[in-house]
Amino acid sequence: MSTSPSYSNQFQWLLDGLTSHEQRLHRQIISRLRRRFALWQRRRSSHWKNLPEIAAAARHVFLWRGKSDSDSHPQAERVCHFLTAQIEQELAHIESLEKATTDFRRLYPQAPNEYEQRQLILCLAVELGATRRGLRKDAAALNRWFEHDAIVERATRVITEAQQRLAFYFERLGTTATRVLETSEPTAQCAAWQSLCLESTVLSITKQRLDDRVVAAALNCLEKGLSSIRNQEVVDTLSQSTTTFVQLAASSDRYSTWVQCAALSVLQRTHREAFAQTVRHRFKRAQAADEKSNSDIFVRFHLTQLLARDAASRKETSQLIRLALSDRSPYVRQGAVAAAVRAFGAEAIEHTRALVLSDVAPEVRAFALVTTCLTSVTTDTVDCERLRLTHESLSTESDIFVLRAALHVAWRWVEEFTQSESSRHTSHEVREIYANQILPAICQLRTESQSTALRRHSAASIERIWLALDERASQFAAEVRTRCKSVAPGKGRRLPATVFDGLTEDTIGRVLSNLSQEDYSYDLQYSLFGRRIIRGPQMRFRTWRLLHELRHPLPDKRQAFRHTVGRISNAHLRAPSSILAELSETKVPGEPLYRESESGWRPYLPLVDDVLSALNQFAIVRPIRFFTSQGVTVVTPPDSPLRRIVAYAKLSIRFTEYARLRNWTEQSNHSPDEYVRSLQSLGIGIDFKQLDQDDHTALADKTVTRFFPAMLAVTSPTWVIWC
Structure with a gap:
């Protein structure tokens, strides 16, 4: 058998x-x-x-x-x-x-x-x-x-179609041959290479005119096979015809871009001196060419990727990377930055600092900062240098895109650092750098930037940094994230009381606000059986929605959907989502509407549905607190049941008008605080409080407080978190 x-x-x-x-x-x-x-x-x-x-x-x-x-x-x-x-x-x-x-x-x-x-x-x-x-x-x-x-x-x-099949055959041959060569011992790889006849098969494409995609697939097939070779004798056995064809395809512009890239990959494996010479020729020719000549930017970018993958073991590669860092194209310089980080390791900052601070292209400055600072943590000295570079970028940069990249680096770096082993030894020093340098720079952006969107991102970054540096808050955030990640939107999960040990309501709200920056909203409900976290909005019957549908009978409504529901919540501590909003206004009023100037939908300003939920209290009336990265908004319903009923009725009947007041823009003919004033005229209290960490954030953000009439932002108790 x-x-x-x-x-x-x-x-x-x-x-x-x-x-x-x-x-x-x-x-x-x-x-x-x-x-x-x-x-x-x-x-x-x-x-x-x-x-x-x-x-x-x-x-x-x-x-x-x-x-x-x-x-x-x-x-x-x-x-x-x-x-x-x-x-x-x-x-x-x-x-x-x-x-x-x-x-x-x-x-x-x-x-x-x-x-x-x-x-x-x-x-x-x-x-x-x-x-x-x-x-x-x-x-x-x-x-x-x-x-x-x-x-x-x-x-x-x-x-x-035949050439398409041929390209697929070459791709599969390269992958399968790689498996064969990888599992062969180095001393036997020469015989394995000869048995596969990979070189002669690839070289057969030179005998007739084929599509460039077939030629590129054949060269990639050869490169895959050579990448598995650990015996130099195999490379030495390559024929002169193969070497000549590869060098010609790598240096001649008559071949397509992707054929040149594939040939350069093979050339790096087979003839390093010729590869280095080709790299120098490419970059020097680009520097001497006309500014509008960008015909081979993809080839030069591919060269930076090749330099990056072999940078760790080749000293001559460092010189080629320095040449690439001065390339005319911003796209190529971005690739050179990635290669420099891999090649120079701890010394990469010395070579990329100039690009971070003074490159003419903002995309290069942003990419250089992110790539340089968010690599793996190595030594304490390098960590401090990265933080200083981030602080310098935050303090001197004027481009909004680069500043957003710097904000991303500021909170992302501290998150990775606190999760690493080295954080046990240098945590105090890092906290001091953040408290004395980085946070003051971010707080200045939050209160003084000309861009409202940048102010919002700055406030969100401050909260993320707070969460990363507060150990107990980080533990609670990880616990909530783990337990609630599988909860469907609009559903909840009851958490054990031990999860909340040692946490105040303010800390819980700030943690949930951090989680909602990139997720659904989080609401905390209290009951006789414990505390329950609701993930996402709950949709139930709303009187205003029924009235709206009766007033606007349109034939183009979606089928199989309920058109009498709206957002409702019984929670007293809420953290609205920062990312879930309409990009364009629909026919249903009162939904979160994205504003490009704010880079969000103003979650710190409660929706009309949220105010209706606050009014829907009977036996025990408690204020509703909304936690966002901007601060805490407190909605206090009237004490009188009759006033609550009257306010509820007026909001339901004139729901569309109140929603229009909330969606204020610079082109509106009413003031920003008209929405809150109209709610206050119904006896509803609307207060806003900042979340201050220290004296750096004492100043209020005027682009937020303008929505709250005749008030200075009330400062909540100070939390000492930095040292």
């Missing part, structure tokens, strides 16, 4: 590394290969059965497998040989198709009559693979529409 693996199991090696989406994308090619692989295996098996002596002698060919007893190596090798055979057949097929098409183009104008022309068309259709039935349809179509242009278009399509 045979113990050899089935065809389907062996064929799985050909699909190794392909995602489900890629398999669906190439399903026709894969089905074609599956049929051919089964036929190829049967022919191969019958051939070796008829030649037992040769089969026994051939066992010595596979001695390069090493000491592994697994059958995975010969299976992968069989797939490689199969793909090689398919590539050879496809190349021959493409060559015959192109020859037939060329002959047709030459003979068709010379045909003496229409009958001869039609015969030439049908002959070409046969060459293109037409069946007998298809040929009869083509002959019938000659009297209607089938003529010279149609058959030429069919020939172009058939040749293009």
Whole structure:
């Protein structure tokens, strides 16, 4: 009984590394290969059965497998040989198709009559693979529409599909050959390389004119194989023809961009001196070229990626990276920054500081800052240098995009640092740097920036930094995130009382506000059975919504949806989501509406639905507190039940008008505080308090307090968190 693996199991090696989406994308090619692989295996098996002596002698060919007893190596090798055979057949097929098409183009104008022309068309259709039935349809179509242009278009399509299959074969051959070479011992890799015939297969593309995508796929196939080689003897055995072709494709502009990139990848593996010379030539030519000449920016960017992957072990690479850092293109300089960080390690800041602070392109300054400062934490000295560089960028930068990148670095770095091992030793020093340098700079942006959106991002960054530096708050945030990540929107989960030990309501609110910056809203409800956290808005019946639908009977409403519901909450501590809002105003009023000038929907200003929820209290009336990165907004309903009912009725009847007042813009004909004034006229108290950490945040943000009439921002108790 045979113990050899089935065809389907062996064929799985050909699909190794392909995602489900890629398999669906190439399903026709894969089905074609599956049929051919089964036929190829049967022919191969019958051939070796008829030649037992040769089969026994051939066992010595596979001695390069090493000491592994697994059958995975010969299976992968069989797939490689199969793909090689398919590539050879496809190349021959493409060559015959192109020859037939060329002959047709030459003979068709010379045909003496229409009958001869039609015969030439049908002959070409046969060459293109037409069946007998298809040929009869083509002959019938000659009297209607089938003529010279149609058959030429069919020939172009058939040749293009063949080249598409060829590119797929090369990609699969490179992946499978890599597996074979990776599992071979270094001393046996030379024999394995010769057995796979990878070089000769790739070099066969030079014998005819193919699409650039096929050439790039073939070169990538060769590069994948060479990347698995640990024996220099294999590289030394490459033929002169291969080296010449690779060098020509890497240095000549007559090849497409992606062919040049693939050739440069191979050149780095095979001939480092020629690669370094090509890199110097590329960057120096770019510096001397006209400013509008950016024809090879993708090639130069690819060069920076190649320098980055080999930077750790090559000293000469450092000089090439310095050359790339002064490139004319901002896109290339961004790639050079990433390469410099990998190449220079702890010394990268010395080379990227100039780009962070003085590069002419804001995208380069932002990328250089993020890449330099958010790499892995190494030594205490480097950590301090990164913080100082971030502080310098926050203090001197004027571009909003770069400042947002600096804010991202400020809170992201401290989050990663507090989770690292080194934070145990230098935590106090880092806290001092944040308290004395970085936080004052961020607070200045929060209160003095000309951009309202930047003020909002600054306030959010301050809260994130507070959360990262407060150990107990971080533990609570991790606990809530873990327990509530699977909770569906509008649903809740009851948490044990031990989770809230040692936490005040203010701390809980600030933590939930941090979580809602990139998630649904979080509401904290109290009940007889404990505290419950609600994730996302709860939608229930609303009187105002019923009235709105009755007043606006439109025929274009969505089906299978309830049109009488609105947002409702019974929680007394709430943290609205900072990111969930309408980008354009819909026909339903009162929803969170994104304002580009604010980079948000003003969650610190309660929605009309939120005010209605605050009024919907009976036995015990408590104020509702909304925690955001800007501060705490307190909504206090009237003490009198009658006044609450009257206010509820007026808000429900005139809901659209109040929603319009809340969505104030600079072009509105009413003042920003008109919304809060109208609520106060109903007996509803609206107060705003800042969340101050220290004296740096004592000043109020006027772009927030303008929505609250005749008040100075009330300061909440100070929390000492920095030292």
